[in-house]
Amino acid sequence: MAANTYPDPRVSRLINEFAVPVQFNVKEDPGARARYHGYWTPCISYQDVDGAEYRRSFGPLNSEQLLAELSLARGLRFVHSGRFEEGIEALEVALTYTEAVPPRHAENLYWLAAARYESSGEVKDLLDGWEDVRRLHPDTEWDSKTRLLLE
């Protein structure tokens, strides 16, 4: 990631827009693995300023995968703290990045529908959004989650 992903200006722009980044070399600082519960690297944790974690990724990511992860993390950080309007806005922006990574796009659509439902209270917002998940990403984990509730 140091050689290819992080030097990508699209990646640095998004990181700088969303977060203040901290990096630990686990060979120089072996205690970092235990402090941040990441024994397999690369490990990325997206947190708020109080240390609440909203997303975690293990293993190397290319630029497209990291852009999708980061943009989704930003949206979920609002959704899972009850800030649904901000979550909707961030998840709509995230669609631009997750389109290139189908598993993340399915997840993006799932949570966007959930956030819209939580914000409006309208079941139609949930059903319409989840119909998109089922139509665009059939036989995926996220399609399965919609079916468990709807069928």
Add this chain to the structure above:
Amino acid sequence: MIQAITWRASVEEARMEARQQNKDVLIDLFNPG
């Protein structure tokens, strides 16, 4: 203008900076091999 990533070395300092800038914190653990 795109700015390169400036990695911080302290989570506490990153949280303080993030709070001032209304941002979140990204922690990256890596093994250089």
